[in-house]
Amino acid sequence: MEPIIAIRGLRKNYGQKQVLKGIDLDVYPGQIIGYIGPNGAGKSTTVKILIGLLSDFEGEVSMLGQDLRKDTLTVKSLVGYVPENAEIYEVLTPVEYLSFVGKLYGMDDALIEERANRMLQAFGLLENKDQRMDTFSKGMRQKVLITSGLLHDPQIVVLDEPLSGLDANAVIIVKEILSLLKKEGKTIFYCSHMMDVVEKVSDRIVLINEGSIVADGTFEQLKQAEADTLEKIFANLTGSQSLTNVADAFIHKNQP
Numbered sequence: 001m002e003p004i005i006a007i008r009g010l011r012k013n014y015g016q017k018q019v020l021k022g023i024d025l026d027v028y029p030g031q032i033i034g035y036i037g038p039n040g041a042g043k044s045t046t047v048k049i050l051i052g053l054l055s056d057f058e059g060e061v062s063m064l065g066q067d068l069r070k071d072t073l074t075v076k077s078l079v080g081y082v083p084e085n086a087e088i089y090e091v092l093t094p095v096e097y098l099s100f101v102g103k104l105y106g107m108d109d110a111l112i113e114e115r116a117n118r119m120l121q122a123f124g125l126l127e128n129k130d131q132r133m134d135t136f137s138k139g140m141r142q143k144v145l146i147t148s149g150l151l152h153d154p155q156i157v158v159l160d161e162p163l164s165g166l167d168a169n170a171v172i173i174v175k176e177i178l179s180l181l182k183k184e185g186k187t188i189f190y191c192s193h194m195m196d197v198v199e200k201v202s203d204r205i206v207l208i209n210e211g212s213i214v215a216d217g218t219f220e221q222l223k224q225a226e227a228d229t230l231e232k233i234f235a236n237l238t239g240s241q242s243l244t245n246v247a248d249a250f251i252h253k254n255q256p
C-alpha cells in the first residue's frame with residue numbers, strides 16, 4: 001500500500017536552532033497516528049509543514065501522492081486542520097464563519113448548511129448558530145473550529161491538541177468522531193498531550209523528542225518494549241531526570 005503521507009529527511013531550523021532533525025515517517029490510509037512529545041519537541045512545527053503553513057523546510061513531504069512544495073493548493077483542499085487555538089473571526093456567528101470556510105473550499109450553500117447544522121447539532125451548538133462568537137466560551141469556540149476543520153470532508157485530518165477547553169462530554173464526542181472518521185477510511189494525524197486519549201484513539205503512536213522520532217509503534221508494541229502506560233513510556237523516553245525530583249525541586253528550596 002502506498003503511504004498517504006510520506007515524510008523523508010524532514011529538517012527545519014528557526015534561525016540557528018534546529019527544531020526538526022531528520023524526520024522519516026510513512027503514514028498509511030486509515031491510520032490514526034498519535035503524534036506525541038514534550039513541549040518544544042517539534043510537533044506543531046511538523047503539523048504546520050503538513051498543512052502547508054511552513055514551506056521553508058529541508059527534505060521531502062508528499063501527501064496523497066502530491067509533493068507538498070509543488071502542489072500546496074491541492075494538498076490544502078484535501079486536508080482538514082483543527083488547531084488548538086485560532087484567530088477565529090469572533091464578530092461572526094458560527095453559520096457565517098462556517099459558510100465562509102465552506103466557500104473557500106468551493107462547497108455549495110446547501111452542502112455547507114447541511115453539514116454545518118449536523119455537526120453543530122452533534123456538539124449541542126445548534127441553538128447558538130446565529131450568535132456572535134465573541135460571546136462564546138473557549139470550548140464553544142473549539143467546537144466551531146473542529147466543525148470548520150471537518151466541514152469539507154477531508155481525506156486527511158490533522159489535529160493539534162483539539163481537545164483544549166472541551167468538557168468531558170465533548171471529549172467523548174470527539175473521540176467517537178475520530179473512530180467514525182477512521183471507519184470511513186480517513187487518515188488522522190493527532191497531536192496531543194492527553195496520554196489517556198492518545199492511548200485509546202491511536203492505532204499507531206509516534207513519539208518525538210528534540211526534533212527526532214524516538215519511538216514508533218502500536219501501544220501494545222511500545223508497552224512491551226518500555227512500560228505499561230503511555231505516561232510511563234513517555235517519561236522513560238523523554239525525561240532527562242526523575243520527574244518526581246523535578247517537582248520536588250520546584251516546591252522545595254535546595255537543602256545545603
Ligand SMILES: Nc1ncnc2c1ncn2[C@@H]1O[C@H](COP(=O)(O)OP(=O)(O)OP(=O)(O)O)[C@@H](O)[C@H]1O
Pocket residue numbers: 014019037038039040041042043044045046
Ligand atoms: N516561529 C518560531 N520562531 C522561532 N522558534 C520557534 C517558532 N515556532 C516554534 N519555535 C521553536 O521550535 C521548537 C519546537 O516548537 P513546536 O511548537 O513545534 O513544539 P511542540 O512540540 O508543538 O511543543 P508544545 O507541546 O509546547 O506545543 C521550540 O523550541 C520553539 O521555541
